[in-house]
Amino acid sequence: MPESRRPRMLSPLREHLRETFWFAPTAGLVGVFALWLAAAALDTAIVDELRGGGRYAELGALSSITEDARTIVTTVSQAMLTFIGVVFSISLVAVQMASGQLTPRVVRLFIRRRINKLTLTVFLATFLFSLLVLTSYESETDPERIVSVPLVQSVVTLLLVALSLLLFIAYVTTMLRLMQVGPVVDRIVQEALRVVHRRPAGERHPAGLPPxxxxxxxxxxxxxxxxxxxxxxxxxxxxxxxxxxxxxxxxxxxxxxxxxxxxxxxxxxxxxxxxxxxxxxxxxxxxxxxSDRTFHQDLGLGLRQLVDIALRALSPAVNDPTTAVQCLDRIVRFLAVVADRPLGVVHHRDRHGAVRLVEDAPGWEDLVDLAFTELRGAAVAGPQVTRRMLAGIDDLLPLAPEERREPLLRHRALLAHAVEYTAPEPADRAFALEPDRQGIGRSGRRRTGG
Missing domain, CATH: 3.90.1170.30 (Pyrimidine nucleoside phosphorylase-like, C-terminal domain)
Structure with missing residues (x-):
């Protein structure tokens, strides 16, 4: 029985919201307004209880404490918006550098990261909450005439400031990782594998359809x-x-x-x-x-992005074969996961098990061609990449069923033929065709094991 599951009704909406950068901050601003109303109501209740009990001395002391906190809240409201502008201006520069070095599609990683949206949401929430708190302060100092003492609101403001500082540290760490090749390609392959695991598997023997x-x-x-x-x-x-x-x-x-x-x-x-x-x-x-492909149901998007990064790294303008090797590491990882998985046509069933939707998805040969065809043509000039590609294909051959080995063997033979045609010296050809998981990590003459 092929693997199947009932689809989630709201999964497209959820994924579309993840592709936006406005929803989380907007929802956060609405939420912080509700939080301010609740905190203001609590402050009013505290004042009413103290006044009802005739505890005017405590009410006066409470008012004095909140007046001291007013300076902090005012400073926060003045500095927070400038802080937000500086932080995200620097972030946009970092994203631009990453997209120029790797691929423009890397911007999607910035948009989809929850820490980025959470950071902007908390920053804006802190700014708005501090402005709302300032409206709750009163100029009246007589305890018998005080209507509200924003003690709870001031405490919440300080907590939001502390949370903003912690998120700022996490955010900077995330942005620095976005400028590194390894974390970026790791994130891409994680998104691609998430698509594999949440989609129903294809049919090994698809049934016929009515006319x-x-x-x-x-x-x-x-x-x-x-x-x-x-x-x-x-x-x-x-x-x-x-x-x-x-x-x-x-x-x-x-x-x-x-x-x-x-x-x-x-x-x-x-x-x-x-x-x-x-x-x-x-x-x-x-x-x-x-306007763009998304990871929600697109099985080949992850491979497409990895290949794009590797191709740019192998271009004469960049000439960075090590980045291409890092991409090949993740390409092999992805193909190893799907090597024995039913691919191709997917049958979506209703609650009674009847097929109601048939979807054509990439098959094994499609994914292998996407992974190796373009890279094979760009890799022949660099032995580091050819050696890693051969090692990757050799690693995939034992994992793939017998009927799925033909595409791998075809790409291996085509790569060997291209290297033999390109490299004039027999020693160079032999070196370029030596499988090596690091690209150039060890010599076959010194190898003692498999």
């Missing part, structure tokens, strides 16, 4: 197919008693008029509502199109 009876075309703006709302499509197909087939792959570029969904099987008769018809709008709304 095609209709198609739904794309009517929105042109863009990349980011993902589809699987649960909505499954429900719509179950309601009509048909099977839907996603024609393009996630990551394909769509223009208006492109067929998106094929309907297989006869729909349940409903007078005046044939498919595709009025309900085809429901199906189109389940297809998300944007």
């Amino acid at each position: 095609e009876t209709g198609r739904v075309v794309h009517r929105g703006r042109a863009g990349v197919l980011r993902d589809v709302h699987v649960a909505r499509l499954v429900r719509a197909a179950a309601r009509e008693g048909v099977v839907l087939r996603l024609i393009p792959r996630v990551g394909d570029y769509l223009v208006p008029g492109t067929p998106v969904l094929a309907v297989h099987g006869e729909t349940r008769p409903r007078p005046g509502e044939p498919l595709p018809g009025p309900r085809s709008g429901v199906l189109r709304s389940a297809v998300s199109v944007g």
